[in-house]
Amino acid sequence: MTDRQPMDHEAYQAQARSGPCFVCSFLSGHPDYAHETIYEDDDHVAFLDRWPTVPGKVLVAPRLHIEHVVGDLDEAAYTRLMLVVRRVALAVETVFRPERTYLLSLGSQQGNAHLHWHIAGLPPGVPYRQQQFHALMTDSGVLRMDQASTSEMAAQLRQAVHAQGRPLP
Known part of the structure; x- marks a missing residue:
């Protein structure tokens, strides 16, 4: 996790708070x-994070612009979304063999309001003081990824999702 580039926090914040919805714009x-898609169905999409702090960091979102993780989804829709999160997280674990897989729903009414889950596999061997939230924060920069590496990573993750072979309800 050492090949990093600085994160332009001011530009990111300006875009997240005053730009269009990033998920709706991507879709x-x-x-x-633009993002590399990992999985999609009629109701959900999973794609590589543009600013990953760990290899293979993926975001999962409903296609509809939903903002509240609990209140805006009925039980069946929430369950279907979480099954997609689980399926993609299993693919991340297959490809990257992380020590732990973090699942978080981030965003707020102030920025990145579209409901989305972060799936981040903690690479083995990361010192404890650099784990958990520290592994996800962009203060130390984001991974430097060229397009070929990003495309290959996305292909591996798509294959791992596909290899699970079972349809989601």
């Missing part, structure tokens, strides 16, 4: 919001 095909 509509806006080129400034």
